[in-house]
Amino acid sequence: MKLSDIMSYAQLSAYTEIALVLFLGVFIAITVRTFLPSRRQELEAAARLPLDDDHVTTPRTPRTPEDR
């Protein structure tokens, strides 16, 4: 008996529906969590991360025209 025979008789089709429900549940949980009022401040701070990445001690000096 091959693996495919076993799988064919195992009645697995219900598992796809269970998987769908699980995935949907996780997705809804993520959505709810994202919009929790308590997270607002944190996410606003996170949104600014790309603009906030220059903690430089030797700042880049702007090139003067003579440098070129």
Next chain:
Amino acid sequence: MSSATSAAAAPPAHRVSGIALDRFSYDDAVVRKFLFATLIWGIVGMLAGLLIALQLANPIFNFNTEYLSFGRLRPLHTNAVIFAFAGNAFFTGAYYSTQRLLKARMWSDGLSNFHFWGWQAIIVAAALTLPLGFTQAKEYAELEWPIDLAIAVVWVAFAVNFFMTLIKRRERHIYVAIWFYIASIVTVAILHIFNNLSVPAGLFKSYSIYAGVQDAFMQWWYGHNAVAFFLTTPFLGLMYYFMPKAAEGPVFSYKLSILHFWSLVFMYIWAGPHHLHYTALPEWASTVGMLFSVMLWAPSWGGMINGLLTLRGAWHKVAQDPILKFFVVGVTAYGMSTFEGPMLSIKSVNALAHYTDWIIAHVHTGALGWNGFMTFGMVYWLLPRLFQTEIFSKRAMELHFWIASVGIVLYVVAIYSAGVTQGLMWRAFDETGRLAYPDFVETVLKLMPMYWMRVVGGSMYIVGMFIFGWNIVKTWQRRPARYEVPVVEAAPLAPTYVEEHPVVPAPTLWGRFNQVQWHRAWERAPILFTVLTTIAVIVASLFEILPTFLIKSNVPTIASVKPYTPLELAGRDLYIAEGCFNCHSQMVRPFRYETERFGEYSKPGESVYEHPFLWGSRRIGPDLAREGGKYPDLWHVRHFENPRAVTANSIMPAYPHFSTKPLDFEGIQSRVDAMAMVGVPYGDAVNKAADMAREQARRIAAAIVEQGGPSGLEDKQMIAMVAYMQRLGRDIQVNRTAETTGSGAGAASGAASGAGSAGGSH
């Protein structure tokens, strides 16, 4: 580099408000390298695209050499623009932004450089092996197994470097761009490994372990997710970093970006089967693929709107700043192609569009508009920062923007109309109920004006690419004698998490839930998080793929379907090496206009021995699933030697070398053995493949002479090609009443005995 290391070694003694700050610098040298690689491979890949566009407009551009024929160069073009141009562009942006978002230098400069040089070596290997005809015949996964192994090694090096940087980061929150990078890195690794599982038959030849329907399913699970996780999620990560940078304001809605991420990750992995509508794929799989594709529309447009609205309050800058113009058009192209993608996945639309140029137009909206323009905007933004000087010419940026934009419009409009035209011509019936355009070549010749317009549009885009390159080189020439390497300061993450503002547990259950402390613990474990996400992706994929593999009723076997004879297998391998599948499908869909034109529609059980499947995705030439027996052997000989001698105005390249190159009979044995290893019941052929092939070759060569053709072909490649052509689709023609059986045992034993009998075609 030297100043970088000295900066990195600076003492971490600095203290601000009691927290020891690390002093370090970012590795921008590797970013500069990736930037130049992006430019060089972009030009190479697009020039290859121009050449194959010319070949379709006029076959003289095949130059009558096997190494430059369309079938071999088309994968070179797609691989070069996807993995070399877009790949290096992603790495450029990822190495720049990851270090800054995580406030950490890449974990290992050695691994960064290994990644860079390894990736370039792989591209060179691809550029050499594809014109030589070494291919696995799977779209965007053509490279043969030794190169696939190298890709896996280099990708793992990249992943290790990336995840170690993630562990050593100095920023607690992981910005959403990094999530997109993580998803891309992990998923590409999974896709690459599973789609390329094969059994080698020599250094540059292998057979997919999957066959027929399974192989098609696996390939388009890969193929669609290669688009998703190599061309979409990496560039969305870049969008979420570089657009706020260029607009000098945060992303419109960070919450929306989180939902964008999760919905893409959940949905994309299921969408692949829409590439196989109306094929021999089971109906349920095709429907699942369609539904998830349509659902993808929502998050894609959410992401597009999020990108565009990031420019709120900065719209006046768009008029002056070419960088923002590139981003606006790039994101708009993302919106257009992600509207079109779901639309094309609807079965009835797909019935018209599949196998036509519509798909080519669709991918070029995405590739030229989204990937190209996001890359250009990002690189222009990076140039002054990486080369520490001003951009050489802002006017050249403007010119690049306009010439490339017009180029895209010309290309895409021409190829859309080509696609719809040909699709409609294929399905047109006249008033007597017969095909209005029974001659396939008629539906190709109609496209010639559009093909020339594509050449013009594509050329404009390439001119823009040269302007881009000129501006980069000129800017690079103005770089300082020595790059400044700024020292950055940031506090390391505490080994155990310390709340800056400890939370007092709320009295109510909802209050405590809302404080989400229960979730904070998970977030502090990004690696565990990645592992769990990966498991989720794999499980989801298994649920999609396993049923077709393991539940037998999904692929009914047909008793009369037998493996190819050794000679036919050799011919099939030549068909693969020449890339014939790039223009010829072998999959007749169950429509009257298809069965009228090509013959009986294809059944899943017919391709159970097809390692790999060769269903194809585009019909530049006619479908070949029922080619066997349609024409005499001599017709094929003449047609291969000079297609235009048989079909006037055919745009097929000529293959005169089939008549001169000897067939490697002794090499057939190892191929039959490899096929037997992946489960094809080869019976007697596993011992005497070469003899059987010689015997069949003699018979076909004699038949050709009898028909008035040239003699002396019995040891040439031509014989194998003719044998393969004449076998196509014959298994169910021979026995039309072949009963469909759910049990594999009877069919397998019948096939084993039939393997030696030359398949009944001669």
